[in-house]
Amino acid sequence: MSKKTAIIIGAGIGGIASALRLAAKGYDVSVLEKNSEAGGKMAQFSQEGYRFDMGPSLFTLPHLVEELFALFGKRMEDYLGVVELPMTCNYFFPDGKKIKAWSDREKFLDEVQNSGVTRQVVEEYLEKQSFLYTHTADFFLFNSIHKPSTFVGDAGKKSLKALHKLDVFTSMHQRNQKTFGESHLVRLFDRYATYNGSDPYRAPATLNMIAHLEHNTGAWFPKNGMYGILNALKKLAEEESVRFLFNTEVTGLVTSGREVTGVRTGDCIYPASVVVNNTDITLFYRDIMPNRQKLRKLMKRERSSSALIFYWGMKMKSELDVHNILFSNDYEAEFRGLFKTKLFADDLTVYIFISKKVVSNDAPDGCENWFVMVNAPENVGQDWEEETTRARELIISKINSMLNLDVEKKIEFEQIITPEDIEERTGSVHGSLYGHSSNSPMAAFLRHPNFSRKYKNLYFTGGSVHPGGGIPLCLASAKIVDGMIDD
Numbered sequence: 001m002s003k004k005t006a007i008i009i010g011a012g013i014g015g016i017a018s019a020l021r022l023a024a025k026g027y028d029v030s031v032l033e034k035n036s037e038a039g040g041k042m043a044q045f046s047q048e049g050y051r052f053d054m055g056p057s058l059f060t061l062p063h064l065v066e067e068l069f070a071l072f073g074k075r076m077e078d079y080l081g082v083v084e085l086p087m088t089c090n091y092f093f094p095d096g097k098k099i100k101a102w103s104d105r106e107k108f109l110d111e112v113q114n115s116g117v118t119r120q121v122v123e124e125y126l127e128k129q130s131f132l133y134t135h136t137a138d139f140f141l142f143n144s145i146h147k148p149s150t151f152v153g154d155a156g157k158k159s160l161k162a163l164h165k166l167d168v169f170t171s172m173h174q175r176n177q178k179t180f181g182e183s184h185l186v187r188l189f190d191r192y193a194t195y196n197g198s199d200p201y202r203a204p205a206t207l208n209m210i211a212h213l214e215h216n217t218g219a220w221f222p223k224n225g226m227y228g229i230l231n232a233l234k235k236l237a238e239e240e241s242v243r244f245l246f247n248t249e250v251t252g253l254v255t256s257g258r259e260v261t262g263v264r265t266g267d268c269i270y271p272a273s274v275v276v277n278n279t280d281i282t283l284f285y286r287d288i289m290p291n292r293q294k295l296r297k298l299m300k301r302e303r304s305s306s307a308l309i310f311y312w313g314m315k316m317k318s319e320l321d322v323h324n325i326l327f328s329n330d331y332e333a334e335f336r337g338l339f340k341t342k343l344f345a346d347d348l349t350v351y352i353f354i355s356k357k358v359v360s361n362d363a364p365d366g367c368e369n370w371f372v373m374v375n376a377p378e379n380v381g382q383d384w385e386e387e388t389t390r391a392r393e394l395i396i397s398k399i400n401s402m403l404n405l406d407v408e409k410k411i412e413f414e415q416i417i418t419p420e421d422i423e424e425r426t427g428s429v430h431g432s433l434y435g436h437s438s439n440s441p442m443a444a445f446l447r448h449p450n451f452s453r454k455y456k457n458l459y460f461t462g463g464s465v466h467p468g469g470g471i472p473l474c475l476a477s478a479k480i481v482d483g484m485i486d487d
């Protein structure tokens with residue numbers, strides 16, 4: 001009997017994870033990717049002796065990657081070495097205060113009690129985030145909330161029973177302010193809203209659970225950089241006979257009745273018994289399966305933030321860590337800029353990520369590879385040249401004053417990407433990093449399901465559909481799709 005065939009549209013991390021899961025089910029799998037290489041938002045480039053991860057830099061829940069190797073009786077460590085970071089982030093505040101967020105709970109509690117908040121308050125807060133995660137993850141992250149069976153299953157019952165404790169109707173900021181009443185810690189924990197491109201002043205306090213991942217379960221880093229995760233999964237996929245077709249843009253679906261029978265790429269048709277779409281869901285209804293009504297609905301919803309990134313080859317060795325944050329004076333103004341005026345504020349929080357701190361080959365001796373990022377509004381046609389020039393000046397003066405450097409003198413290589421570039425390269429509509437924003441309590445329910453109601457063999461994975469963006473959630477979306485196929 002011939003094998004059933006599966007086509008995955010897009011070689012982002014969600015697409016590759018879905019390809020692996022279908023290969024493990026015995027499907028003959030092909031991944032069709034418009035770009036010349038895999039990864040989508042999770043890309044890398046090397047130039048002039050420096051290597052840069054272009055997208056994600058934070059890696060939590062590595063067991064979700066491990067699971068993919070286990071599907072084939074293999075071990076992640078044979079493909080991908082990871083280290084646990086002793087410090088999740090090195091924080092610098094405009095008033096000169098510094099907080100090192102140690103992964104070790106006791107060490108972190110020692111560090112923050114200098115802020116005037118007792119250990120007990122911080123410890124109870126972290127326990128609360130652990131409670132939120134354990135009472136929501138199975139329901140919201142690892143199951144389809146678009147299937148009635150999830151609501152009546154164990155995961156649904158557990159979440160519904162704890163509903164009154166899930167902090168749905170308070171904002172992240174309100175909860176943090178009420179808990180700590182101390183500006184540095186409020187800022188430190190408000191920042192977790194940006195892990196899914198949201199606004200802490202509006203996103204529900206349930207999302208404070210994001211802090212649980214770093215503070216309670218650990219922050220990890222691949223020994224050969226973030227792209228190492230993608231390379232390892234792609235290698236595994238190729239070993240399991242998954243075919244990758246690059247420079248192959250899907251332009252349409254071929255359907256018959258309630259079934260998708262294949263996908264179209266210009267002049268070719270690829271037959272399929274199952275199709276999994278990994279492209280941005282808005283792009284899908286705009287370009288691949290045009291549907292004006294769905295498109296209008298998706299375009300009306302607020303999108304997550306984007307990013308402006310400077311990749312700097314630095315001729316220096318700094319005292320910084322892998323992940324570093326230099327906070328602005330007015331955090332609220334930054335989020336007004338991101339979601340209302342759609343322009344940068346006059347002071348910006350700057351994130352500096354240096355993979356060289358773990359991967360010694362990522363920069364020449366005596367040098368460092370700085371990934372300098374500020375959150376940016378979605379691309380709605382702003383003058384990015386002007387915005388980039390303005391942001392660059394703000395960033396440089398902030399780094400100089402907060403780190404006591406003359407940073408421009410140290411930059412020997414520079415490349416920049418704007419939200420417009422991210423949109424162009426990855427197909428993410430408006431350059432949003434995480435699909436739609438999570439700025440309302442209903443956002444989780446409004447995300448697109450992982451299946452099509454119209455076609456019984458069409459599924460959706462990746463950061464723009466349920467359960468949302470970021471590597472762990474993209475991997476979760478592939479797991480949900482896995483559970484639905486042949487179910």
Ligand SMILES: Cc1cc2nc3c(=O)[nH]c(=O)nc-3n(C[C@H](O)[C@H](O)[C@H](O)COP(=O)(O)OP(=O)(O)OC[C@H]3O[C@@H](n4cnc5c(N)ncnc54)[C@H](O)[C@@H]3O)c2cc1C
Nearest residue numbers: 010012014034040041055056057058250427462463470471
């Ligand atoms: C700057 C930046 C920083 C980030 N930081 C983090 C972080 O620290 N931690 C974290 O967990 N996440 C982070 N993210 C988010 C994370 O990278 C994404 O959520 C995740 O990589 C998205 O994966 P995906 O499966 O949705 O696919 P995507 O990466 O969106 O890939 C979709 C693929 O589909 C392809 N495609 C589009 N149209 C077509 C077509 N018509 N035919 C064929 N192929 C097509 C695209 O070329 C692309 O390769 C960051 C993202 C960016 C950009």
